[in-house]
Amino acid sequence: MVRHVKYFLGLRYQVSGWEHLQTEGPYVIISNHQSSLDVLGMMEILPDRCTMIAKKELVWAGTVGMICWLGGIVFINRQKTRDAKNVMSEAAKTMLADQIRLWVFPEGTRNQNGGLLPFKKGAFHLAVQAQAPIIPIVFSSYSNFYLRKQKEFKSGTITLKILPKIETKGLTADDVTALSDQSFGVMHSAFLEISSQAAQCNGPSSH
Ligand SMILES: CCCCCCCCCCCCCCC(=O)SCCNC(=O)CCNC(=O)[C@H](O)C(C)(C)COP(=O)(O)OP(=O)(O)OC[C@H]1O[C@@H](n2cnc3c(N)ncnc32)[C@H](O)[C@@H]1OP(=O)(O)O
Numbered sequence: 001m002v003r004h005v006k007y008f009l010g011l012r013y014q015v016s017g018w019e020h021l022q023t024e025g026p027y028v029i030i031s032n033h034q035s036s037l038d039v040l041g042m043m044e045i046l047p048d049r050c051t052m053i054a055k056k057e058l059v060w061a062g063t064v065g066m067i068c069w070l071g072g073i074v075f076i077n078r079q080k081t082r083d084a085k086n087v088m089s090e091a092a093k094t095m096l097a098d099q100i101r102l103w104v105f106p107e108g109t110r111n112q113n114g115g116l117l118p119f120k121k122g123a124f125h126l127a128v129q130a131q132a133p134i135i136p137i138v139f140s141s142y143s144n145f146y147l148r149k150q151k152e153f154k155s156g157t158i159t160l161k162i163l164p165k166i167e168t169k170g171l172t173a174d175d176v177t178a179l180s181d182q183s184f185g186v187m188h189s190a191f192l193e194i195s196s197q198a199a200q201c202n203g204p205s206s207h
């Protein structure tokens with residue numbers, strides 16, 4: 001049902017790299033996070049047995065909160081780092097026990113500033129603890145058709161690029177910073193590449 005919202009909003013999705021999602025077993029998906037609109041893109045490609053990490057405040061967001069709760073979303077308290085880390089460590093164990101995939105937004109908050117925010121470390125600790133691969137996914141910039149602060153929205157095309165998986169077998173907590181930097185590098189390059197293509201596709205911006 002959520003997937004149909006795109007028709008009302010006049011959005012089209014172009015997805016590349018489907019083959020990288022053909023990975024057996026648990027993995028951690030990381031993607032950039034611009035807006036609630038990302039949920040529509042997630043629904044375009046969501047693999048089986050995949051849930052998300054979300055801020056705990058979403059539980060109280062009415063119907064959406066109830067759907068998230070019933071859907072097995074893993075809630076973390078960003079104000080209590082120790083609790084959040086514990087929840088994510090438990091999630092690593094559940095991923096392995098139940099063969100679950102987890103989607104994490106490593107920027108940790110929504111960002112429409114034309115790039116990627118520095119990554120938080122939780123997603124990378126999670127992947128290392130589970131010894132599960134990371135699959136980076138990049139959404140092209142929405143800035144050509146949607147500016148949240150200015151309340152401007154028009155129809156547009158969003159490119160979703162699924163990047164090759166990054167293995168974590170044999171890595172330890174000491175490798176997390178390098179893993180995060182590597183992931184940031186490939187995602188930032190892909191973001192710049194697909195955002196300039198999407199800008200051409202969406203035509204001149206009025207912004
Ligand atoms: C009607 C229609 C309904 C449709 C319904 C559809 C529903 C779809 C819902 C979609 C939901 C999407 C929701 C999106 C969000 O909510 S995004 C916000 C929440 N997500 C995150 O915040 C994830 C990213 N954040 C992190 O991973 C953070 O690292 C966090 C764990 C929260 C800790 O935060 P913070 O302290 O600020 O971060 P640092 O990364 O700087 O970490 C500090 C030090 O701790 C170490 N660390 C971090 N995590 C771990 C860990 N798991 N284990 C061990 N150590 C950890 C980290 O390395 C830092 O130490 P050093 O500096 O390296 O020494």
Ligand SMILES: CCCCCCCC/C=C\CCCCCCCC(=O)OC[C@@H](O)COP(=O)(O)O
Nearest residue numbers: 002005035036037039040055064108109110153
């Ligand atoms: C004009 C376009 C407006 C957007 C319309 C979106 C339509 C999407 C349809 C239904 C899905 C609703 C699900 C909403 C889920 C919201 C998830 C979300 O984005 O949470 C914010 C959180 O990550 C970070 O919070 P902060 O940025 O730190 O605070």
